[in-house]
Amino acid sequence: MTENSENVNDTIMKMVNNLKSAVPKEKINNYEFGSLKRTASLSNSNESCYDDLTPIKKFKQENRLDLTYIGSPREMRRLRADLVEARNLILTLESRISHMHGLRKQMQLVFDEENQSLKRQHEYDKKTIEELENQLQTIRQREAELKKGLAEVNNKYDLLKIKTSEQVEKLEKSLEEFKEESRQIEFEENSIIPGLERKISELETMLEAAEEDAEAQKKLAAELELRLSEKKSIERDLELKEQALQNAKLYIKELEYVKESMLEFQEQAKTQAHKLTHYVELQKENEELKEENSRIKEDIRNKRSIRFKEPPRKFKAQEKKFVDLQVQEAQNALYLNEWRAVARGICESTESDAALPHLLRTTVERLQQQELNLTSEKVELESQLKSISHEAKIAKVELEKSQKLLAELKLTGEQKQALIHRMQKKLLLVSRERDSYRLQLDSYEKDLTLWVNTTSTGSSSSNQLQAQKERIENLERIVEGYRDMVTKLENDVQSAQPNIANDIVPVKAEQLSRLQDEVQQLKNENEKLRDRKDQLEIQLETYMVGHDTLQGGQVFHLANNPLAECLAQRENLVDKLEQEVDKLKRKLKNMEEGIENSKLGDVSLCPKEVHALKEQIKSHETQTQMLKDYFKSQMQEFRNVIYMLLGYKIDRTQNSLYKLRSMYAEHADDQLCFQVNKEGDLNLLENEFSATLEDMINLHLRHQKSIPVFLSAITMDLFNNKTMSKTFQIE
Amino acid sequence: MTTAAQKNKSAITLKGSAEIVCDYLNYGINSILFQRGLYPPESFKSDENYGLTILMSTDNKIKEFLSTTLGWLVDRTVNKVALVITNVKTLEIMERWDFNVEYEGDVANGEQTSEKPLKQIKNEIRDVLKQIASSVAYLPLLDCLCSFDIQIYTKSDVELPAEWAEAEPANIKNAQSVKMRTFSTNIHKMETVVTYKNDD
Numbered sequence: 001m002t003e004n005s006e007n008v009n010d011t012i013m014k015m016v017n018n019l020k021s022a023v024p025k026e027k028i029n030n031y032e033f034g035s036l037k038r039t040a041s042l043s044n045s046n047e048s049c050y051d052d053l054t055p056i057k058k059f060k061q062e063n064r065l066d067l068t069y070i071g072s073p074r075e076m077r078r079l080r081a082d083l084v085e086a087r088n089l090i091l092t093l094e095s096r097i098s099h100m101h102g103l104r105k106q107m108q109l110v111f112d113e114e115n116q117s118l119k120r121q122h123e124y125d126k127k128t129i130e131e132l133e134n135q136l137q138t139i140r141q142r143e144a145e146l147k148k149g150l151a152e153v154n155n156k157y158d159l160l161k162i163k164t165s166e167q168v169e170k171l172e173k174s175l176e177e178f179k180e181e182s183r184q185i186e187f188e189e190n191s192i193i194p195g196l197e198r199k200i201s202e203l204e205t206m207l208e209a210a211e212e213d214a215e216a217q218k219k220l221a222a223e224l225e226l227r228l229s230e231k232k233s234i235e236r237d238l239e240l241k242e243q244a245l246q247n248a249k250l251y252i253k254e255l256e257y258v259k260e261s262m263l264e265f266q267e268q269a270k271t272q273a274h275k276l277t278h279y280v281e282l283q284k285e286n287e288e289l290k291e292e293n294s295r296i297k298e299d300i301r302n303k304r305s306i307r308f309k310e311p312p313r314k315f316k317a318q319e320k321k322f323v324d325l326q327v328q329e330a331q332n333a334l335y336l337n338e339w340r341a342v343a344r345g346i347c348e349s350t351e352s353d354a355a356l357p358h359l360l361r362t363t364v365e366r367l368q369q370q371e372l373n374l375t376s377e378k379v380e381l382e383s384q385l386k387s388i389s390h391e392a393k394i395a396k397v398e399l400e401k402s403q404k405l406l407a408e409l410k411l412t413g414e415q416k417q418a419l420i421h422r423m424q425k426k427l428l429l430v431s432r433e434r435d436s437y438r439l440q441l442d443s444y445e446k447d448l449t450l451w452v453n454t455t456s457t458g459s460s461s462s463n464q465l466q467a468q469k470e471r472i473e474n475l476e477r478i479v480e481g482y483r484d485m486v487t488k489l490e491n492d493v494q495s496a497q498p499n500i501a502n503d504i505v506p507v508k509a510e511q512l513s514r515l516q517d518e519v520q521q522l523k524n525e526n527e528k529l530r531d532r533k534d535q536l537e538i539q540l541e542t543y544m545v546g547h548d549t550l551q552g553g554q555v556f557h558l559a560n561n562p563l564a565e566c567l568a569q570r571e572n573l574v575d576k577l578e579q580e581v582d583k584l585k586r587k588l589k590n591m592e593e594g595i596e597n598s599k600l601g602d603v604s605l606c607p608k609e610v611h612a613l614k615e616q617i618k619s620h621e622t623q624t625q626m627l628k629d630y631f632k633s634q635m636q637e638f639r640n641v642i643y644m645l646l647g648y649k650i651d652r653t654q655n656s657l658y659k660l661r662s663m664y665a666e667h668a669d670d671q672l673c674f675q676v677n678k679e680g681d682l683n684l685l686e687n688e689f690s691a692t693l694e695d696m697i698n699l700h701l702r703h704q705k706s707i708p709v710f711l712s713a714i715t716m717d718l719f720n721n722k723t724m725s726k727t728f729q730i731e
Numbered sequence: 732m733t734t735a736a737q738k739n740k741s742a743i744t745l746k747g748s749a750e751i752v753c754d755y756l757n758y759g760i761n762s763i764l765f766q767r768g769l770y771p772p773e774s775f776k777s778d779e780n781y782g783l784t785i786l787m788s789t790d791n792k793i794k795e796f797l798s799t800t801l802g803w804l805v806d807r808t809v810n811k812v813a814l815v816i817t818n819v820k821t822l823e824i825m826e827r828w829d830f831n832v833e834y835e836g837d838v839a840n841g842e843q844t845s846e847k848p849l850k851q852i853k854n855e856i857r858d859v860l861k862q863i864a865s866s867v868a869y870l871p872l873l874d875c876l877c878s879f880d881i882q883i884y885t886k887s888d889v890e891l892p893a894e895w896a897e898a899e900p901a902n903i904k905n906a907q908s909v910k911m912r913t914f915s916t917n918i919h920k921m922e923t924v925v926t927y928k929n930d931d
Contacts, residue, residue: 556891557882557898558796562769566819566878 011633012104095663099649103636164468171475175444178482182437182444189434196430199522200423207416214409217402224402231395238388245381252378259371265342266364272339273357275332286329293322415511433489440482447475647715657685660711664718672714674707682707742844743852748918749804751849753797754780755856755914755921756830759863760814760881761787763828766867767816769879781857783864796881799892803885804919807834811884815901819876824901826870826927833920845917855914859923862911869909871930905929 275282300315340356347359643649647663656676661668673685684690684701693714700710743751758780765775765786775786803809814828837843882898891897903926911923 554885554887554889555882555898555900556885556889556895557880558792559894559896560792561880562790562792563815563817563819563878563880566876570819570876 011636012100015100015636095643098668099640099643102649102651160465160468164465167468167472171472174479175448178440178479179444181486182440186434186437189430189437193427193430193434195526196423196427200420200427203416203420203423207413207420210409210413210416214406214413217406217409220402221406224399227395228399231392231399234388235392238385238392241381241388242385245385248374248378248381252374255371255374259367262346262364262367265339265346266360268335268339269343269357269360269364272336275336276357279332279336282329282332286325289322289325293318415515419515436485436489440485443478447478646711648711658682662715662718664715664722666718666721672711742846743849743916743918745843745918746805748845748916749801751852751856751916752804752832752919752921753801755859756800756812757793757797758785758787758856758860759830759923760793760828761785762860762863763814764788764879766864767826767870767873767877769816769877781853781860783857783860785860793881799895800883803883803889804832807838808886808889809883810886813882813884813901815880815882816873816877817880817901819878821875824903824928825873825875825877826925827901827903829922829924829926831922831924833922835915835917835920843918847915847917852914852916855912859912859914859921863923866909866911866925870925870927903928 296315296318303315343356343360347356347363639650643663648660649663651659651661653659658674658676660672660674661670662672665671667689670689671687672690673687674682675685677683684697684707690697696710696713696717700706700713704710758778761775762785764770765772765788770788770790772786774789776789777784778787779785800809800812809832811832812830814830815824816826816828817824836845880898882901884900905928906926907929908924908926911925913920913922915921
């Protein structure tokens with residue numbers, strides 16, 4: 001402010017010097033004094049106006065005094081001229097001085113205003129700074145408190161964390177154990193289930209096959225039954241035929257018997273016939289023999305008579321022979337009779353003996369023919385019988401076979417059904433168990449997730465602690481429940497196993513053994529499969545996709561391969577970034593410290609920049625100041641020139657309100673006020689001075705409608721008045 | 732390129748066969764590098780071979796690597812060439828492309844020739860390259876910064892050239908592998924297998 005005022009004073013001084021006036025130094029001093037005393041108030045300005053006026057009056061009084069002085073007319077004229085000149089000079093000087101005063105006042109006003117505004121701003125800034133400092137302090141205090149609180153809370157939280165983590169670890173351990181258990185159980189289950197399922201499926205397939213077989217067998221059985229019925233009918237037929245056959249056999253036997261007897265008879269007949277043929281000879285012989293005998297008897301008698309004493313041996317032999325023959329003959333006759341009777345019986349004729357052999361022969365032939373027929377029939381029947389019996393045998397065997405098969409299938413079906421039933425039971429049990437385990441697992445998982453959630457969203461410590469405690473209790477309860485469940489399940493299993501054993505007991509021992517065999521077989525198979533699986537696993541491990549096999553060789557790669565390069569680059573980058581981070585950290589620390597030490601923390605941020613900016617601001621300020629000064633001086637000059645050229649001093653007091661004061665105004669208050677209206681025209685405002693100019697307003701403004709003319713007229717009028725008054729005064 | 736192979740019109744020499752295999756490796760590895768996004772796509776320029784357009788990397792390292800491999804293929808000392816894709820951040824191996832080499836025919840004969848028509852071999856190679864290109868459909872997305880390394884699995888008696896170093900075999904945990912088609916020159920048989928880390 002003082003600078004400004006000094007500037008203003010300097011300018012005034014310069015202006016005053018430029019005037020080359022003859023105003024005494026005292027007055028200038030007075031003005032200076034006055035100007036120093038002056039304020040922005042109006043009353044003061046009025047006073048100053050009076051101050052300005054007083055010297056003029058004094059001059060006038062002096063002039064009047066001068067009039068009394070009497071000199072030569074030429075001198076008088078010269079003096080008058082001098083006087084007029086001097087007066088003019090004085091007037092111009094006065095006007096200039098007043099103008100200067102006005103200017104100075106304005107400047108003062110402007111400066112005061114600026115000063116005030118700046119002061120106000122300054123105070124405001126101060127206040128705000130204080131407030132901000134206070135705020136900062138409070139904030140810092142609060143921050144410290146909060147930090148403390150945070151540290152406490154953190155400590156608490158850490159403690160809690162440790163506690164909870166221990167608990168959690170315990171729980172996790174238990175959970176892990178349970179998981180392990182459940183996993184084991186599940187694994188067992190899993191290992192059992194697929195086996196069982198496989199078995200079941202196998203059994204099912206077997207059952208299906210068996211059912212199919214059974215159906216096929218049923219069909220077969222039906223067929224067989226059909227065949228059986230056929231067979232039965234055939235059998236019946238066969239029986240009938242057999243009966244017939246037996247009858248026939250009987251008949252044949254009878255016939256055979258008859259035939260045998262017949263043959264015997266025939267033979268007998270033949271012998272008889274033969275004998276009969278010999279009979280005549282025998283008779284002849286007999287007669288011969290009789291003759292001989294008689295002769296011999298005669299001989300003997302003759303001989304006896306001759307030689308009685310010695311018995312003839314020949315005769316005796318003859319006699320013996322004869323007796324034999326006689327016996328034989330009798331016998332033969334007996335036989336013959338018998339034969340005849342038989343032949344008659346056979347021939348059923350009572351014909352004479354002569355026709356008997358013929359008849360017998362015919363009958364025998366007939367019988368032979370009949371026998372032949374019968375034998376052929378018999379052979380036929382026998383062959384038939386043989387074939388039928390063979391067929392029957394085959395059918396029987398088949399039937400037996402199919403029946404056996406059927407029985408077997410039925411048996412196996414029943415067994416399988418029983419097995420399936422058992423398996424289903426087992427499966428149900430296992431699935432139930434599995435479900436329970438799954439449930440358990442789910443609950444575990446849920447617990448785990450819940451726990452994770454709670455830990456991740458760590459709210460206030462007390463709440464958390466409470467929640468943790470509750471959680472732990474809950475978990476313990478759950479764990480207890482699980483334990484109970486496990487024991488229950490174990491008991492169930494133990495109780496179930498003997499039941500199974502009991503169930504098995506009533507089953508046939510055979511079946512049991514068979515099943516055991518089967519089980520053994522399956523076990524063996526299982527063992528084999530397991531071995532195979534192990535082998536395959538080993539193989540798989542060797543072929544394990546993820547693992548690379550060296551195969552006894554070496555692995556080479558380029559030393560500067562892209563991966564290595566990339567890694568090196570990355571390392572470099574990381575190093576750089578770490579360095580930068582360190583730097584930034586340090587900077588941040590410095591900044592924090594700087595802010596705490598001084599309010600101008602920005603300076604430490606980048607002092608160079610700030611300095612440059614400040615310099616820039618300074619240069620800008622000086623520039624603006626220079627421009628201000630320049631414009632001020634130019635404005636002053638312009639105003640002066642206008643005043644000198646047109647005789648009006650134009651002031652712009654308010655917005656678009658212009659006050660004009662004539663160079664020749666009689667009073668300092670004589671001013672004309674013009675206002676620029678909205679259309680851009682000028683309106684003359686009424687005041688004390690304009691009220692005295694009614695004529696001129698009427699003429700020039702209302703009639704001629706020209707402001708310049710009006711103003712010129714006023715100028716002329718005032719000038720004339722002044723000069724006239726002067727001349728008049730002079731006269 | 733395959734002039735050595737075509738010198739004797741009806742027969743492919745051992746060296747020619749090795750060159751065919753190296754050509755395949757060059758195209759196959761570049762195709763994988765492009766498909767799996769290991770280099771930015773701008774660093775590839777397209778090249779036409781086997782009736783396919785294949786994008787080839789401008790990196791010379793692969794060619795350098797293949798020149799060494801060629802010699803070893805002629806000597807029949809290479810068991811396998813593996814392209815290993817590794818996560819740079821965790822150093823976890825994400826994928827491994829195995830190019831298993833088998834030697835057919837009279838292994839002791841240095842002047843071995845093959846009567847298999849070149850066109851048929853090229854068709855086989857084209858089929859494999861097509862499979863490689865389509866493998867992107869099922870391979871997991873590599874959404875991390877990855878880099879690759881090419882390793883040669885050799886028999887134990889190999890002279891190690893300069894700038895080469897011994898490496899560790901790359902094992903992948905929880906892996907799954909897909910076998911591609913194989914092709915054969917009747918001297919070298921090349922089987923391509925991709926093994927990748929299973930996300931599930």
